[in-house]
Amino acid sequence: xxxxxxRGLQINGYxxxxxxxxxxxxxxxxxxxxxxxxxRFTPKWSGTLSFTYEQNRYNGIxxxxxxxxxxxxxxxxxxxxxxxxxGYFFTKNDSNMIFYDYEANQIxxxxxxxx
Numbered sequence: 001x002x003x004x005x006x007r008g009l010q011i012n013g014y015x016x017x018x019x020x021x022x023x024x025x026x027x028x029x030x031x032x033x034x035x036x037x038x039x040r041f042t043p044k045w046s047g048t049l050s051f052t053y054e055q056n057r058y059n060g061i062x063x064x065x066x067x068x069x070x071x072x073x074x075x076x077x078x079x080x081x082x083x084x085x086x087g088y089f090f091t092k093n094d095s096n097m098i099f100y101d102y103e104a105n106q107i108x109x110x111x112x113x114x115x
Contacts, residue, residue: 006040018056025058032067046075048087065095071106083112 002008012034017027032054040046052069073087091104 008038010034010036010038020058020060025060025063028056028058028063031055031057044077046077048073048075050089063095063097063100065093065100068092068094081114083110083114085110085112 001010013032014034015029015031017029020026020028032052034050034052036048036050038046038048049072050070052067054065054067054069056065056067058064069089069091071087071089073085076084078084086109087107089104089106089108091102091106093100093102095101
């Protein structure tokens with residue numbers, strides 16, 4: 001949804017099955033929501049702030065994970081077909097099995113071409 005000419009809000013909900021990497025669980029079901037707020041600074045520069053919550057339920061074992069991700073990103077679009085993104089994500093996985101709890105910090109740079 002475009003809140004103003006320079007600000008937008010995007011909300012995506014999803015539910016999907018994944019193949020598990022654990023030998024005791026055949027698959028897991030992910031249910032989540034992504035929320036992103038985008039701000040255009042100029043026609044070529046914009047920024048986003050994203051939040052994700054995902055709940056993972058494993059089949060075959062008693063494991064439930066709650067994953068949280070938050071991060072800003074800066075986008076530069078010098079041409080219609082060329083996009084550069086620089087961003088950061090903080091991720092926290094909270095599992096009922098303490099062995100699978102973790103926190104991660106990621107910095108990324110992405111170049112995208114589209115025709």
